[in-house]
Amino acid sequence: MPEGHIVHRLAELHRRRFAGEPVRVGSPQGRFTAAAELDGAVFRDAQAHGKHLWHRYGPDRVVHVHLGLYGKFTEAPVPLGQPRGKVRMRLVGPTHGTDLRGPAACELLTEEELARLRDRLGPDPLRSDAEPETAWQRVTRSRSAVAALLMDQSVLSGVGNAYRAEVLFRWGVPPRLPGHSLPRRHWDAIWDDLVALMSDGVRTGRIDTVREEHSPEVTGRAPRNDRHGGEVYVYRRAGAACLVCSTPVATAELLGRKLYWCPRCQRE
Template identity: 65%
Template sequence: MPEGHTLHRLARLHQRRYAGAPVAVTSPQGKFADAPRVDGHVLVRAEAHGKHLFHHYGDLGAVHVHLGLYGTFTEAALPVALPVGQVRMRLVGRTHWTDLRGPNRCELLTPDQVDAIKARLGPDPLRRDARPELAWERISVSRTSVAALLMDQSVLAGVGNVYRAEVLFRHGISPMLPGRELDAVQWKEIWTDLAGLMRAGVRSGRIDTVAAEHLPEVTGRAPRRDRHGGEVYVYRRTGEPCLVCGTPVAHRELAGRNLYWCPVCQPA
């Protein structure tokens, strides 16, 4: 599932290419039934909150998109081409067009419904209005592991499996540590680090978490080969040597998701 930086990157792209003018909206697949209601309206603003994307159309409301596991946007410059595959929503602007395929959600919501979704989400490290203390209030009293809490979108919005594993490694924190045993200084450092890593992800379109001294060109190791891209410490590196201490990276399933960590660098 795309992590928060991907949605913020899309929001910035759509703001730049489509906002401020009427857009043509269709549903070649036919499953976005409200496409005719949106068609021809001005896209006022595109924004992201966590893993949710919103296209705001003023009083009409907003198109809410959650990509889920399989959703993707494809972008191209005009002229438009014939739809390929199951296109849930096609949006055509002044210079570009984009097709949305396979999302978990694509729906027209009222402003109140948008506010209700946002109210269910925790603070997003990529939003200027984020209040990290709200997440800390939940984490600091919880017996749940910090690894599970970081993936709970009602606690912290936008963080996925990659950022979760990497930020815990970077701060030497065991993923199984109960939230209430994390101290306030550690939380502040985690939040600040997440914000920096995710902002870099928005700029580059990939997740890089490895310090300069551990990069392939410095250590002589082979670059990472993975469809997610980016250089990471532990994510999807089960059994491979830790880039810092050489211990094999550990793996287990936690709350239905794969968890990766170094048993030495992140002691229990």
């Protein structure tokens, strides 16, 4: 599932290509029945909150998209060819178009319905209106593991498995530490780090979390070779040597998702 920085990149891209212009909206697959209502309307704005994206066409006309595990936008310059596969929504502007396939959600909402959706979400480190204190209050009252809380979108929005693993490593926090045992100074550091790391992700389109002193250029090690890209400390590095202390990176499962951590750098 794409992490929040990818959804924010999509929002930026769609604002740049479609905002202020009338667009063609269709549903080649036929499942997004509201497409006909929007066809020819002016695309007003695109925004993201965590892993949720929305396109605004005016009062009470908001298309909400959640990519889920399999959703994907495919971008191309116009003219677009015939749709390939099951295209839920096709959006075509003056210079570019995009096809949406396989989303968990693609629906037309009113502003009130969008507000109710956002009320269920935790603060997003990539949004200027985020209130980290809201997330802290939920974390500090919980007996759940910090690793689980960081992935709970009602606590914190946009953080996925990669950012979860990396930010806990960077601050030496064991992933199974109960939320109510996390010191406030560590929470503040984690939040500020997520803001910085995820903002870099929006800019570059990849997840880089390794500090300069541990980079391939400084240490002489080989760069990471992985389809996800980016230099990371522990994510998807189970059994490999920790870049800081050489201890093998550990892995386990928590709530159906894999944990990655260094048993020495993140000692219980």
